[in-house]
Amino acid sequence: MKAILPFSHQLLKEIVSEGDTVIDATCGNGNDTLFLSKLVGEKGKVYGFDIQEAAIENTRKRMETNHQRNVVLIQDGHEAIDKYIRTDEKIAGAIFNLGYLPRGDHSIVTKPASTIKAIDLITDSLKIGGRIVLVVYHGHDGGAEERNHLLAYCQNLDQNFYQVLQYQFINQKNHPPFILSLEKIKEVTVH
Numbered sequence: 775m776k777a778i779l780p781f782s783h784q785l786l787k788e789i790v791s792e793g794d795t796v797i798d799a800t801c802g803n804g805n806d807t808l809f810l811s812k813l814v815g816e817k818g819k820v821y822g823f824d825i826q827e828a829a830i831e832n833t834r835k836r837m838e839t840n841h842q843r844n845v846v847l848i849q850d851g852h853e854a855i856d857k858y859i860r861t862d863e864k865i866a867g868a869i870f871n872l873g874y875l876p877r878g879d880h881s882i883v884t885k886p887a888s889t890i891k892a893i894d895l896i897t898d899s900l901k902i903g904g905r906i907v908l909v910v911y912h913g914h915d916g917g918a919e920e921r922n923h924l925l926a927y928c929q930n931l932d933q934n935f936y937q938v939l940q941y942q943f944i945n946q947k948n949h950p951p952f953i954l955s956l957e958k959i960k961e962v963t964v965h
């Protein structure tokens with residue numbers, strides 16, 4: 775179970791460079807935010823979203839302790855990303871760690887409609903070669919529903935524009951989390 779998170783970071787490390795703008799769509803305790811903040815460096819920018827005040831506060835403290843000053847924290851749903859990020863601001867990568875906050879309120883979970891709306895919005899401003907990495911937990915109440923919606927959504931993305939890979943453990947019991955990685959390979963043109 776633990777090994778999935780370093781792998782999600784590896785997928786972002788491969789495509790994010792210093793100076794890039796990236797998104798942590800679910801800050802929680804700020805693990806991914808800190809990772810992204812170090813990855814893009816002083817000239818880069820991280821937008822971090824979470825609906826929970828406690829998550830935003832924990833992440834803010836974590837950034838302060840680590841002297842990271844390139845993070846903009848927003849207490850709002852990631853489905854409202856377009857209120858905060860201009861569409862011409864190109865995004866190199868984004869991460870969603872779905873489900874509930876460990877050691878937090880387990881009744882606050884990510885939901886399929888808002889997760890998919892956020893992915894849709896981010897894909898519009900994703901760079902060519904940029905990736906959205908989703909860590910999907912599906913053992914909790916509502917988790918299977920979110921997983922099914924996400925898989926259906928990803929399976930329907932046009933292969934001419936997006937390359938989607940699923941990475942999963944096949945020898946772990948009890949609903950092991952898995953990763954979906956969406957990479958934009960060509961700009962979507964509207965005729």
Ligand code: SAM
Pocket residue numbers: 799800801802803804805806807823824825826829850851852853871872873874875876882883884885888889
């Ligand atoms: N990445 C985090 C970390 O490093 O600690 C863990 C994230 S936790 C699995 C999921 C988080 O998603 C929770 O903190 C929860 O409050 C948040 N969340 C749920 N719905 C959300 C939404 N619509 N927009 C943004 N965050 C949301």
